[in-house]
Amino acid sequence: MKSVIYTWLILSFLLAAPKAMARWNDCYGSMLATSNPSEIIEEHNNRVTVYIPIKIKVSDSLLDCADEIWVEDVYYYSMVFSGPTQDKYAKLYDSQFKKIKVRNGIWRSDLKDRSTQMWVRLRHYSLFPAGAYTGHVIVSVVKNNEIIDEQYLDLTYYSEPQVAISLSNSSKGKVSGSNGNYHIDLGELKSNMRFNWGIKILSNSSYDIVVDSEYNGLRHETNTQALIDYSIRFDNTQISSSGRLHRSYNFYPGVKNKWYGFEFQLGNVELMPAGTYQDNLSLTVYPR
Template identity: 90%
Template sequence: MKFIVLIMLFVSFLLSAPNALARWNDCDGKMLATSNPSDIIEEYNNRVTVYIPIKVQVSDSLIDCADEIWVEDVYYYSMVFSGPTQDKYAKLYDSQFKKIKVRNGIWRSDLTERSTQMWARLRHYSLFPAGAYTGHVIVSVVKNNEVIEQQYIDLTYYSEPQVSISLSNSSKGKVSGDSGNYHIDLGELKNNMRFNWGVKILSNSSYDIVVDSEYNGLRHETNTQALIEYSIKFDNSQISSSERLYRSYNFYPGVKNKWYGFEFKLGNVELMPAGTYQDNLSLTVYPR
């Protein structure tokens, strides 16, 4: 009989222990985790860095009892963003852009304020290939390593189609200017003279190129009726200065840095009025 009583007491203790722990660890309140794409920060230096916001707001009652915020990926051990060409791996930073420690796939931050700002950082060696990058994380409010409140949120960064044009190294001694505005001094004009130069185009998407002459040739500075035609050769396509060149370049989502060569060839300059001739030639790149 004593043996039976002892067993009953033991069972009773096991059943009542979780309830006692729940009362000791009782923690009520609300949590809201958000990520606003309009708050994304982009930095362009030697490589592109993107900070995607995670904002965690809690009620006063949670601050009084919970002690940490946990962030972890929904599907992976690391924080993974799927992109148009490859997955990108993020690191988590605090409001001061200091790295938050991660252990066993969980980033842990102390809960001390009603509103806590975090940043998921993505990096790429060049422009991000155009398209959407999406991650999925679980944000939890925790007390003594036990989850009190939990929320799933999606993190999204959209890389806009971008393009930049720069003067090629071989042309820097012959062409002056920068930031897309360049000046070429042909010197004394001669029949059939040629001038070669080149540009580099960096783009994270496919693009179209239009080459167009404003005056349809070299125009005299005062006598606008005096016009010297010339031909333009661009990327193995040739047109006269009175025509417009249109080229379309398609490539798989990614980043391309390509060199393009120009060649100018003048026509007949004999018997043309003396003076200075000028044209404004535009090369316009339209990313898509």
């Protein structure tokens, strides 16, 4: 009888031991990686910087056993975003916007909390050319360099068509105003007098330009029937004050300021009533 009991105890120990070791080595749980486009951060300084969010959430069981989060590009050793004109290379930052180290194409971060915030940084020397920028990454939760769970995640940044207009440097002493509203004082009006100025347009897309006169000439401030014709030459195209100019410009890679010149020439002022004359000349840029 003693022999039977002794044998049973040894067998029970040998059968139970592997189960205990399996529980010690086991690591399991759930992970969710997301990227919300509404949380994208844009910074406009000397160059444009974009931060695309990645948020990783893990279950308590996974937090207790895993030790790292890995992020890697699906296709390349670098993190690459395809864009409308060229590919952009990204870098990965932690929640405090500190650079995460990369080794052999894998960005590694310690797993410390149930929720981890990361930021993918894209940068351009000027406005991003308009369009969608898309990257594809794999987010993994790891224990001892073994992947426990992973998820494929698409990242997207959309650059809206934008345009900015400013005076050229040579015009700042002759033209007053700011923020799109400018004033030119022609002084005493003389027949055929001329005035030149220029503007700079910065755009990340193709655009249309419309130049138009509100009064179809310089109008007397009280005698609205008194009108002095003039002509405008814009980008080597001339129109009369009663006309309307419409030009289309296509976008080419490399966003930079483009200069456009205006040349104003007054018509005949003989026998016109004395007084102050004014017109509102508009230049409107429509990105497309």
